[in-house]
Amino acid sequence: MALMNYAQAACKALAEAMRADASVVALGEDLGHGGVFGQYRGLQQEFGKARVIDTPISEATIVGAAVGMALTGLHPVVEMRVVDFALCAIDEIVNQAAKNRYMFGGQGRVPLVARLPIGVWSGSAAQHSQSLEAWFAHIPGLVVVAPATPADNHGLLAAAIACGDPVIYMEHKELWGFQGEVPAQAECVLGKARIARSGTDVTLVSWSRMLHTALAAAEQAAQQGVSIEVIDLRTIWPWDRQLVLESAARTGRLLVAHEAVQAAGFGAEIVATVAQELGIPVRRAGAPRIPVGYARTLEDAARVSAETLLLELSALVNGDGRGRSMA
Amino acid sequence: MALMNYAQAACKALAEAMRADASVVALGEDLGHGGVFGQYRGLQQEFGKARVIDTPISEATIVGAAVGMALTGLHPVVEMRVVDFALCAIDEIVNQAAKNRYMFGGQGRVPLVARLPIGVWSGSAAQHSQSLEAWFAHIPGLVVVAPATPADNHGLLAAAIACGDPVIYMEHKELWGFQGEVPAQAECVLGKARIARSGTDVTLVSWSRMLHTALAAAEQAAQQGVSIEVIDLRTIWPWDRQLVLESAARTGRLLVAHEAVQAAGFGAEIVATVAQELGIPVRRAGAPRIPVGYARTLEDAARVSAETLLLELSALVNGDGRGRSMA
Amino acid sequence: MPGANSSPAARLLYLYRTMARIRAFENAAEEASRGSVAAFGATANTTALVRGPLHLSTGQEAVAAGVCANLLRSDCLTSTHRGHGHTLAKGADASAMMCELFGRADGTNKGKGGSMHIADFAVGMLGANGVVAAGIPIAVGAAHSAKIRGSSAIVACFFGDGAINRGPFLEGLNWARIFDLPILFVCEDNRYSATTATDAMTAGAGAAARARGIGLPAETVDGNDVIAVDDAARELVARIRAGNGPQFMHALTYRIKGHVSVDAAAYRDQGEVEQAIESDPLKLAGSRLAALGVPAERIAEVDAEAQAEIQAALAAAHAARVPDPDEAYADVQDTGAGQWR
Amino acid sequence: MPGANSSPAARLLYLYRTMARIRAFENAAEEASRGSVAAFGATANTTALVRGPLHLSTGQEAVAAGVCANLLRSDCLTSTHRGHGHTLAKGADASAMMCELFGRADGTNKGKGGSMHIADFAVGMLGANGVVAAGIPIAVGAAHSAKIRGSSAIVACFFGDGAINRGPFLEGLNWARIFDLPILFVCEDNRYSATTATDAMTAGAGAAARARGIGLPAETVDGNDVIAVDDAARELVARIRAGNGPQFMHALTYRIKGHVSVDAAAYRDQGEVEQAIESDPLKLAGSRLAALGVPAERIAEVDAEAQAEIQAALAAAHAARVPDPDEAYADVQDTGAGQWR
Numbered sequence A, B: 001m002a003l004m005n006y007a008q009a010a011c012k013a014l015a016e017a018m019r020a021d022a023s024v025v026a027l028g029e030d031l032g033h034g035g036v037f038g039q040y041r042g043l044q045q046e047f048g049k050a051r052v053i054d055t056p057i058s059e060a061t062i063v064g065a066a067v068g069m070a071l072t073g074l075h076p077v078v079e080m081r082v083v084d085f086a087l088c089a090i091d092e093i094v095n096q097a098a099k100n101r102y103m104f105g106g107q108g109r110v111p112l113v114a115r116l117p118i119g120v121w122s123g124s125a126a127q128h129s130q131s132l133e134a135w136f137a138h139i140p141g142l143v144v145v146a147p148a149t150p151a152d153n154h155g156l157l158a159a160a161i162a163c164g165d166p167v168i169y170m171e172h173k174e175l176w177g178f179q180g181e182v183p184a185q186a187e188c189v190l191g192k193a194r195i196a197r198s199g200t201d202v203t204l205v206s207w208s209r210m211l212h213t214a215l216a217a218a219e220q221a222a223q224q225g226v227s228i229e230v231i232d233l234r235t236i237w238p239w240d241r242q243l244v245l246e247s248a249a250r251t252g253r254l255l256v257a258h259e260a261v262q263a264a265g266f267g268a269e270i271v272a273t274v275a276q277e278l279g280i281p282v283r284r285a286g287a288p289r290i291p292v293g294y295a296r297t298l299e300d301a302a303r304v305s306a307e308t309l310l311l312e313l314s315a316l317v318n319g320d321g322r323g324r325s326m327a
Numbered sequence C, D: 001m002p003g004a005n006s007s008p009a010a011r012l013l014y015l016y017r018t019m020a021r022i023r024a025f026e027n028a029a030e031e032a033s034r035g036s037v038a039a040f041g042a043t044a045n046t047t048a049l050v051r052g053p054l055h056l057s058t059g060q061e062a063v064a065a066g067v068c069a070n071l072l073r074s075d076c077l078t079s080t081h082r083g084h085g086h087t088l089a090k091g092a093d094a095s096a097m098m099c100e101l102f103g104r105a106d107g108t109n110k111g112k113g114g115s116m117h118i119a120d121f122a123v124g125m126l127g128a129n130g131v132v133a134a135g136i137p138i139a140v141g142a143a144h145s146a147k148i149r150g151s152s153a154i155v156a157c158f159f160g161d162g163a164i165n166r167g168p169f170l171e172g173l174n175w176a177r178i179f180d181l182p183i184l185f186v187c188e189d190n191r192y193s194a195t196t197a198t199d200a201m202t203a204g205a206g207a208a209a210r211a212r213g214i215g216l217p218a219e220t221v222d223g224n225d226v227i228a229v230d231d232a233a234r235e236l237v238a239r240i241r242a243g244n245g246p247q248f249m250h251a252l253t254y255r256i257k258g259h260v261s262v263d264a265a266a267y268r269d270q271g272e273v274e275q276a277i278e279s280d281p282l283k284l285a286g287s288r289l290a291a292l293g294v295p296a297e298r299i300a301e302v303d304a305e306a307q308a309e310i311q312a313a314l315a316a317a318h319a320a321r322v323p324d325p326d327e328a329y330a331d332v333q334d335t336g337a338g339q340w341r
């Protein structure tokens, strides 16, 4: 165990993978100076410019080239800075990386990890603040991961590099400096959620930065005598349906909270599944369907707060079917 | 009323809009020869090359230029051939068209209609068969439309051109030749669904080509004594929540069927909303989470058939909570 | 294959054979695809054996044959939607390819790809692609990979004249040059982008000028003359193998048929088409062979062999197994496979 | 503004004033943004008045000033993430801009955009953009629109040296040329793309060579010499207004500060930075003014006016109203507005 931040934990995972396997390479803009968030610090010094590759501002080709690398024996880790810029490489992610193995009948594999940081990033406005995990969960062939803690950013990045599938790896831009204990050995398995706090009255599923808001809300709820079980989903696809269903069956109520826009967000998938399977009361809390504004008041309107979660939780617990049902 | 096919109906709507308003222009590849599906036939002859613009194969710039046109007084209608190619223009659609009005504080409007045909298209395999309406529904700023009939392809395209917002207009590639009566005057309103068949036992919501499968399933169900109310959603965003909730409250059961991949598809949004609001039994039928394969057997595995819908409907009617719940 | 030092006649006969095989393959595929797709005013025939859009390279065979004659099996290639010729020339088996077009389980892609995604990774053919210009970054990455892994393989990257107006063309060439990658870009200029004459859509002096603007050496060749293509490719490939980084070939040719098999291509001037048929690369190579003293019977023999090979491929495709619906769930991804259906 | 026929001193003083206003504006914004964002090793200061990434154009003012001096209010402009200079030079009000940076309801963008999306449509400034090269197609579309509508407006499209490696650069230039659009492309080459020296990432002879490869006339100018930029822009804009289609300017300059305000830019050679400070465009213009006989007091007066204007802008921004949370729901879209929240 060692205390480090979320960026350092990812850096550690990547360094370990590169040390263990010469086929692991990293590519993207500004990696040579450690990445603009320090998440590549020291790597080019250790592994050289041939393996930690500074690229032109060519998102489409960064991902497209990574597909070509992955097909021919390398394991590229691709940096997109923010998911918003990855929108310049969507053909390469969706039509090329995700479908390659299938449409060519299994002749090749595309073991690449594309890092697409998500989330509202203080004062960065509409083009640097999106959370699009639902998009990638919708695309056959992709694995989607969203770590909430330094330990998971270490363990899940290691697992993503090892898994052999194209992985959309979504770090949260407001977590880079978040500190936590990280085990020496990576211990994560893709597709396994984690009960972050046990409880009996409501199951609250979340991931990424919103997990911390969910934990804060659970703590406040506990003070009001309501016991919330908080699940950190960790992998968005394949999501841990079993753990969520077990917990929801136990508590009899489900709330899913995410930072992404609520409309057609991944919360809908989980809520729809649980409603169909268990027929229990279900609710969602996601951002309203508005772009993220710059001014703090506007930005805050696009965030989901612990207060909002408490309102949603109490609506569930009090059996009040209606609330802020759609945003 | 006149009998015409789905492609001709759209052509009529566009011609009428161009006749009425000199600011309406169309741009895309191969428009001059009528579009590869005939959906632009005769337009360049009537309106000239300056208004029916043949473009290079430059999807990013087709949409990006349309944003610039829309900001400066034109009403561009943009052709992307299939939604899959629009993946080469996602930054332009999501970061530029959808967010422009908001992030610039309402200084401009982006009244463009982007035609992104969807759907499995016989024998066209993984890169020409996607249905991605859920993606665009997730993006604040966008309107999303998916007509199922020639009348609606006329009326909704007219409404889309007139509405002043950026519209993702999704025609279905297997409907181009579909015939139907089209009223002389366009009569559609965005955001209004339509009861395509009245019934009492289950509400079945669908759109685009899947509507016809839904109607076929409803007909077969009727022969088995089960009465299905089929709703044609028509506009995916803003969807007609009121009509769907009213119908579902009446029938007490909901099935949503779409051709898109079920996982994180738009059916999840509707089912989640109805489950939360009404607490009634809900189910979804969408494609399994696989790319569309080329061979007919593989392609069929990625389609949702009337038989599948009948199984889902009977699971609902017989109160059997479990079924093909997740694909 | 007869190397560069073999007799000109032997080399040309070899190139001719490749072209004849491509022509025979595509003629057969076209026949089996009548009414394969509803587009260009054609209505679909649901019983067509070859389904969906079928893009024929008829008239362009010399580019595939001439370039691929200079590649090793260990070299890689990326292609476009119009990829039968590149695939055959790179060494794929015609039967496995025809099976793929028929949507059979023994096809190169197990029936999952069809014509538009034809691929044979075993011979380094990394795939046809349904998205214009999308093969360029993938090829660049394969070349970058070879450089990183210290492999001696090079990559050939084919694309059409329409593709040079898409962003990945710029990005890919720039990338190849700054990292000095072992890659041959081949712009197969058939003068059309679907129904549109590309010329009016392309600013400046064309593909080679753009490549030079990005710092790549570029050669323009008569893409209907297989000897010219072979000679140019030999030189460019030699430069690449010698470590001189990316090279660019602009090959001028013509798409004799429509954009897809159902396209009658009525938008073209008939005179233009007739002239192109006059410069059919097979015809041209045939007269060159005669001039080199190769007897007509020898050429007829090669033609007959090609026909026989393709007839066998057709028979194999007819006989081959259709994939089970269950196979639709294979090869999606490993993580979570089987948990979801 | 003093036109091209006014005295050289009057013209230069006008250009100097624009530069001084930009410099004063950005210095003030920088001051108000200390700790605005956690990146480049800096930690965020949640009380910063200017939030998020702030990209300063310090050292590059001559490009904005020289180009925009040749534009009419009815002409359009698109910018990058580094857009304060272009916006001020195009005629936007400094107070409204500062309000925007402070996230106030009276800001140019009603507090919705901030620095990275600064815009003033009323003066034809169609927006800064957070996505590198994304302004290019938008500018091209605005120019296409002018042509279709028969408007006499032209468009200036600014982008950085890093942007010429993204696809939209190729697509946009090609489009502008084939449709012969009234647009001036301005590559503002400050030698860096964030922390990366752009040179190593850019193949070939650079921006102008690429433009020529796509058929555009291109000029390279000393982007720190506002007279050189003004002269070149005058000529290029005249050609555009005369109907000669798109023109290209490659302006060589330097980013004196870090990539964003929190970036100390320690990755650069100190000598290089010192040299750049020597060729600071304001300094250069100052000595030119002196040489033209403009008294030092007159220059100091212009500086003081600029300072006063920006102090007033700061005061206005401090006093201005913060947007209500409710305003977050306005200006999303009309269709379905109010039905959803």
Ligand SMILES: Cc1ncc(C[n+]2csc(CCOP(=O)(O)OP(=O)(O)O)c2C)c(N)n1
Residues within 6 Å of the ligand: B029, B057, B059, B081, B085, B088, C080, C081, C082, C130, C131, C132, C159, C160, C161, C162, C163, C164, C190, C191, C192, C193, C194, C198, C255
């Ligand atoms: C990004 C993209 N846009 C449009 C299409 C539709 N399309 C398929 S082939 C083609 C023409 C391509 O022209 P060219 O690159 O010259 O290749 P050719 O067909 O002539 O071999 C077009 C427009 C596509 N497949 N991908």
Ligand SMILES: Cc1ncc(C[n+]2csc(CCOP(=O)(O)OP(=O)(O)O)c2C)c(N)n1
Residues within 6 Å of the ligand: A029, A057, A059, A081, A085, A088, D080, D081, D082, D130, D131, D132, D159, D160, D161, D162, D163, D164, D190, D191, D192, D193, D194, D198, D255
């Ligand atoms: C598509 C995209 N990729 C990456 C970024 C991150 N980014 C912001 S500015 C910048 C450097 C841009 O360099 P240049 O075009 O030269 O403009 P400059 O910052 O020097 O003005 C980068 C990489 C982005 N905003 N958009």
Ligand SMILES: [Mg+2]
Residues within 6 Å of the ligand: C160, C161, C162, C188, C189, C190, C191, C192, C193, C194, C198
């Ligand atoms: Mg072509």
Ligand SMILES: [Mg+2]
Residues within 6 Å of the ligand: D160, D161, D162, D188, D189, D190, D191, D192, D193, D194, D198
């Ligand atoms: Mg720069």
